[in-house]
Amino acid sequence: MGKYDNIGQLMHLPLASIDTEESIYESEFIINAAADSILSTDGRNWIPIIVRETGNYQYEVVANHFIYVVAQQANLERVWCIIIEPNEQLIEQAKVLTRETTPKLNLTTASGESILSALRYLESQPASPLKGVNVIVAANRIEEADRSKWSDLTPITKLKCGITKGKKLDALGKVFYVTPPPPPPPAPELVSIKKASKEEIVERLNYLSTYEIGGFETLNTDELTELLFTTDKSKWKSLNPITKMDCGVDTAKVKVLKTVFTV
Numbered sequence: 001m002g003k004y005d006n007i008g009q010l011m012h013l014p015l016a017s018i019d020t021e022e023s024i025y026e027s028e029f030i031i032n033a034a035a036d037s038i039l040s041t042d043g044r045n046w047i048p049i050i051v052r053e054t055g056n057y058q059y060e061v062v063a064n065h066f067i068y069v070v071a072q073q074a075n076l077e078r079v080w081c082i083i084i085e086p087n088e089q090l091i092e093q094a095k096v097l098t099r100e101t102t103p104k105l106n107l108t109t110a111s112g113e114s115i116l117s118a119l120r121y122l123e124s125q126p127a128s129p130l131k132g133v134n135v136i137v138a139a140n141r142i143e144e145a146d147r148s149k150w151s152d153l154t155p156i157t158k159l160k161c162g163i164t165k166g167k168k169l170d171a172l173g174k175v176f177y178v179t180p181p182p183p184p185p186p187a188p189e190l191v192s193i194k195k196a197s198k199e200e201i202v203e204r205l206n207y208l209s210t211y212e213i214g215g216f217e218t219l220n221t222d223e224l225t226e227l228l229f230t231t232d233k234s235k236w237k238s239l240n241p242i243t244k245m246d247c248g249v250d251t252a253k254v255k256v257l258k259t260v261f262t263v
Contacts, residue, residue: 006083010048013059013081015071018051020061024069034066035074045071048080050094059083063094108150108179112143118175129167137161149212151180184211193239193261198229204260214256219248236263 038045049071050063061068062084071079084090095101105118116139123130138161145159153172157165163172188207191200202225208216224247231245239257242249249257 006053007085009083011081011083012078013051015076015079017057018049018059018061018068018079018081019054020065020068022061022065024065026066026069031066031070031073034070038070038074038076043074043076045076045079048082050084050098051081052084052086052091062091063098063100065100102174104175104177106179107142107153107176108147110176112139115139115142122171122175129171130163133162133168138163147178149181150178152178184213187260190260190262193228193263194233194236196229196261198225201225201228207260208256214253216253216256223247224249233263238263 045067047064047067049061049067051059052062054060059081068079084094092101096103105114107115110118116135119130119133119135119139122128123133123135138156138159141159141161142156145155147155153169153176154165156163156172157169163169184207188200188204191204193201196204202221205216205219205221205225205228208214209219209221210217227245227247228242233241239254239261240251242257243251243254
């Protein structure tokens with residue numbers, strides 16, 4: 001029998017051939033009652049365990065861990081299982097469908113309606129830190145924000161929507177995640193500001209502006225290029241004179257310029 005030949009099949013597997021790396025936290029009463037329910041009927045678990053193959057006739061539980069624990073308590077020799085492909089996304093789906101994990105929403109691209117739905121879910125949980133937060137206002141503020149550059153959920157605390165650092169922000173991590181933007185490509189090689197051609201200055205300033213590095217996206221790169229190219233720089237010993245040219249480049253931006261220019 002080849003590896004993964006049984007994907008998608010319902011199989012009656014020996015309980016001894018199935019392992020698990022996870023624990024469930026359920027009361028002894030519920031587990032014992034469920035085991036008695038199986039034994040008092042036909043000894044069959046009508047809700048199958050979801051397992052993946054780990055070796056030759058060896059399996060691991062990936063979802064419906066409660067059924068596995070109950071089967072152990074009932075001392076079943078065999079249990080009904082469905083074999084799932086060992087794919088992380090499929091396994092995550094199985095855990096979501098069995099309510100063993102909470103689904104998460106990509107806040108980078110989520111719609112306002114989806115954001116509000118997730119916030120209302122969090123608000124409804126017992127002892128939720130979001131009690132008292134106007135989730136409609138919060139959802140609207142989050143939807144209106146430019147989330148494309150977020151690398152985590154921290155910017156939410158600056159939206160004045162009632163969600164602050166600590167328990168409120170931590171609670172959001174249970175239902176939201178963000179997809180950080182990809183890192184910019186490597187910067188153009190360093191070039192002397194004194195010897196750089198106009199094209200070389202344009203290339204470097206456009207790089208900083210395009211990838212929004214150091215706030216250069218807020219500057220007029222055409223005007224800054226013309227200024228840097230035409231200014232007499234023969235006596236410059238550093239890039240600091242740029243801060244006195246009334247062009248929007250301060251000390252912090254000079255530090256950024258040092259990544260693409262030398263003197």
